[in-house]
Amino acid sequence: MEACVFDLDGVLVDSEPVWEEVRRAFVAEHGGTWRADTQSRLMGMSTGEWSAYLHELGARFPPDEIARRVVDLMAERYRDHLPLMRGAPEAVRRLADHFTLGLASSSPRRLIDVVLESGDLHDCFDATVSTEEVARGKPAPDGYLEAARRLGVEPGACVAVEDSANGLRSADAAGMRVVAVPHPRYPPGPDALALAWRVVDDLDALTPELLGG
The missing domain is CATH 1.10.150 (DNA polymerase; domain 1)
Incomplete structure (x- = not known):
């Protein structure tokens, strides 16, 4: 990866x-x-x-x-109030030491920038993509494919981290391995979860070793 x-x-x-x-x-x-x-x-x-x-x-x-x-x-x-997920900043910085990081989000560009700047995470990502910037939103693969293109990495050499059914389908359709971190309030259905390469309970489990780094 x-x-x-x-x-x-x-x-x-x-x-x-x-x-x-x-x-x-x-x-x-x-x-x-x-x-x-x-x-x-x-x-x-x-x-x-x-x-x-x-x-x-x-x-x-x-x-x-x-x-x-x-x-x-x-x-x-x-x-x-920025509602960061528990362990999110630590997980991003931990993986940034081992991998090139990208972001593929359904949020508009304005909100992506607000979150990354407010969370002091902007410098961790080499490329960020809003689905405003591609033809189709998730579950289509467009956002993830564009993120890989901007990173200069083949989709098959990328791991995606997702929580939702549409997100899992999107990353899988892009040809990426997918780590699922299901949201407790909005869990993906079993059919979407079956697409995941790994399933973890929370971001604390997201380590370079898990991803093969």
Whole structure:
């Protein structure tokens, strides 16, 4: 393995509860109806995809306006309190000593930069990709393929670290080995988890030795 490519939401930052709270409130406030499967369907979608989906749920603004307003709310929440996953900074720095690091996230570029700068992790990554910058969001492999391209590493020489079903499918479709760190509140289904090369309980278990470094 030459490189490790991290997901952001649910792996480095415990953002899924914040995303759910912010988007659920936004939909309710602006005339839409949140469905039972909405959160699971949204996980991994690109900005354009999830804003269009919230519009389909009945939120009265056009998708680009929905995206702008929701991202503003998320950035404000992160600045008030950055919900880093336990052990995230240590895991990133530990692996950065042995591997080239990349990041492939469904978050918009603005939020990626807020998280990495606020968490003092920006210098650990040689390449970061938002699915805003590729044609398709997860579970399509586009974001992971672009991260490998920017790193100058073949996808097969990369390990991806993921938590969600769509993320696991995305990294696997890109031809990467995948380490799953399931989120306790939003665990991936058994079919997606079966794609993982390794499954660990938390980021403390993410070591160079586990990845073969």
